[in-house]
Amino acid sequence: MGFNEFIGKLFGNKATRDMKEIKPWVDKIKAVYPEIAKLSNDELRAKTVELKKYISDSAAEEQKKIEELKGTIETTELEDREGIFAQIDKLEKEVLEKYEKALDDVLPQAFAIVKDTARRFSENPELVVTATDFDRELAAQGKDFVRIEDDKAIWQNHWIAGGNDMVWSMVHYDVQLFGGVVLHKGKIAEMATGEGKTLVATLPVFLNALTGNGVHVVTVNDYLSKRDSEWMGPLYQFHGLSVDCIDKHQPNSDARRRAYMADITFGTNNEFGFDYLRDNMAVSPKDLVQRKHNYAIVDEVDSVLIDDARTPLIISGPVPKGEDQLFEQLRPLVERLFEAQKKLATQYLADAKRLIASDDKKDQEEGFLALFRSHKALPKNKPLIKFLSEQGIKAGMLKTEEIYMEQNNKRMPEATDPLYFVIDEKQNSVDLTDKGIDLITGNAADPTLFVLPDITSQLSALENETDLTEEKNWPRKMN
Numbered sequence: 001m002g003f004n005e006f007i008g009k010l011f012g013n014k015a016t017r018d019m020k021e022i023k024p025w026v027d028k029i030k031a032v033y034p035e036i037a038k039l040s041n042d043e044l045r046a047k048t049v050e051l052k053k054y055i056s057d058s059a060a061e062e063q064k065k066i067e068e069l070k071g072t073i074e075t076t077e078l079e080d081r082e083g084i085f086a087q088i089d090k091l092e093k094e095v096l097e098k099y100e101k102a103l104d105d106v107l108p109q110a111f112a113i114v115k116d117t118a119r120r121f122s123e124n125p126e127l128v129v130t131a132t133d134f135d136r137e138l139a140a141q142g143k144d145f146v147r148i149e150d151d152k153a154i155w156q157n158h159w160i161a162g163g164n165d166m167v168w169s170m171v172h173y174d175v176q177l178f179g180g181v182v183l184h185k186g187k188i189a190e191m192a193t194g195e196g197k198t199l200v201a202t203l204p205v206f207l208n209a210l211t212g213n214g215v216h217v218v219t220v221n222d223y224l225s226k227r228d229s230e231w232m233g234p235l236y237q238f239h240g241l242s243v244d245c246i247d248k249h250q251p252n253s254d255a256r257r258r259a260y261m262a263d264i265t266f267g268t269n270n271e272f273g274f275d276y277l278r279d280n281m282a283v284s285p286k287d288l289v290q291r292k293h294n295y296a297i298v299d300e301v302d303s304v305l306i307d308d309a310r311t312p313l314i315i316s317g318p319v320p321k322g323e324d325q326l327f328e329q330l331r332p333l334v335e336r337l338f339e340a341q342k343k344l345a346t347q348y349l350a351d352a353k354r355l356i357a358s359d360d361k362k363d364q365e366e367g368f369l370a371l372f373r374s375h376k377a378l379p380k381n382k383p384l385i386k387f388l389s390e391q392g393i394k395a396g397m398l399k400t401e402e403i404y405m406e407q408n409n410k411r412m413p414e415a416t417d418p419l420y421f422v423i424d425e426k427q428n429s430v431d432l433t434d435k436g437i438d439l440i441t442g443n444a445a446d447p448t449l450f451v452l453p454d455i456t457s458q459l460s461a462l463e464n465e466t467d468l469t470e471e472k473n474w475p476r477k478m479n
Contacts, residue, residue, distance in 0.1 A: 018182075025181045026174055028108040029115075036112040041120070041129045047113055048239040051106045052210045058102035059095040066091050099211050107184065110207040111177060117235055118199075121157040121168040127238070129153050134240050145234045159234055162227030168234075176200045184208070188301055201297050202232055209241050209263040213294035217266045220300050220308075222247040229266035236264055246271050252278060257289045269304045273313045281315070333440050340439060341420045345377035349384055356393070368400040369415065377419050 039047060069088050073081055120127055129135070135153035138146050145159035158167040172180075176196050179189040180203030191197045201217065209215045219225040229245040236243050244259035246267035251274065259265055260275075279288045298304050348370045355367025374384055375397060388394045404411045416422045420436035423429075432440075 022178055022181050026177050029111045029177050032108045033112040036116050041127050055102045055210050059098040062091045062095045111203050114203050114206045115172040119171045122171055125157055127155040161231035170199050180204050208295040215264045216296040218269050218298040222268050225266045225268050260290050277315050337420055341377050345374045348374035368396045371397045372400045376422050379423055379425055
């Protein structure tokens with residue numbers, strides 16, 4: 001017996017270990033299934049509501065604390081908000097951990113509910129239940145699989161999906177229950193075409209949608225996303241879970257935002273990706289379309305995450321060239337400003353070297369001030385960096401800096417006012433001084449380049465123009 005064979009028999013191979021881990025879950029599902037199968041249609045739907053409440057209650061205390069903390073943010077000083085955000089992040093992590101445990105607790109019942117729902121649809125042309133507001137809403141939207149008669153909702157087992165009239169005829173086998181557990185655990189389930197991949201996904205999708213935080217089902221093309229949302233949708237909607245498909249709606253539209261707010265959202269990998277990119281470019285929260293990511297299942301994951309990933313998603317467009325394009329106008333002014341600063345920084349560095357080498361203490365103090373000014377002017381200047389590396393030079397400059405930083409930078413303008421601009425490496429900022437503004441405005445076509453208009457006086461002047469009607473005056477006020 002070879003060494004590898006011996007190790008395999010001793011510890012088992014990967015497939016054997018996976019089977020040992022997942023099989024107990026399948027046994028639990030099969031154990032509770034007979035009880036679920038005995039329930040009436042209304043009791044079956046009520047069971048789903050019960051599971052949702054169990055999951056929600058598992059982290060209710062933490063959720064309440066999060067809402068309380070969020071309510072205090074606006075009234076909290078800016079410097080103290082970071083502590084509140086840290087507490088919220090910690091609580092949100094605890095919520096996710098409690099949800100994960102609660103989902104594991106209800107997994108057998110949730111999977112059994114989905115399996116028995118599939119069985120009931122396959123064995124009965126119609127399922128009659130007490131109508132809920134959600135049932136009535138679906139019927140009002142014109143869904144072909146449900147109609148309302150008095151206080152009853154009648155669900156049919158056939159509906160249009162992908163342009164075809166589909167009759168539901170599928171029930172989950174043990175191997176599909178196995179695959180559902182694998183997907184819920186965040187692993188990849190490899191299945192051949194015809195083994196029921198779409199049906200397998202209904203199990204973890206249903207389970208994770210019970211949190212109310214949303215589930216994304218990612219497909220490779222828009223036909224599959226639209227078809228699967230219509231094909232599998234009634235299985236979820238029967239239990240009060242909302243379903244939508246982003247590929248049916250225009251990007252950045254209200255309809256697409258509503259699609260992301262659904263319990264289960266279908267879409268293609270490209271559309272999910274582009275929406276994510278657009279959200280990261282949004283300038284206002286109201287421009288966002290996606291909500292916080294919770295759980296996703298990717299169909300044909302090898303294609304989506306490996307093959308298609310070779311082509312990056314890129315949002316691009318032409319740079320507008322018009323009156324707002326100030327680059328060409330400001331470039332010569334900035335170049336002149338930089339050259340003047342460079343000349344000044346070089347002179348300060350030369351003065352610093354000369355004065356610091358002196359034996360006179362006052363000259364040395366002046367020298368370190370000149371060095372500090374050269375540093376604030378151009379900190380990346382190579383001759384400056386080389387000089388600062390000499391023994392005692394940087395320490396002397398930092399001591400000078402401390403003098404001017406005392407009392408909340410009270411004396412700092414004395415050191416920086418002779419410069420054209422001041423570079424702060426710690427803050428990654430550049431501030432123009434009055435001297436720099438004078439240099440730019442003196443050479444600019446518009447001497448009022450840095451002068452903010454007095455809005456009050458301008459509006460007052462417009463109000464006093466009696467020869468213009470309010471209708472004609474309004475656009476001038478807005479501009």
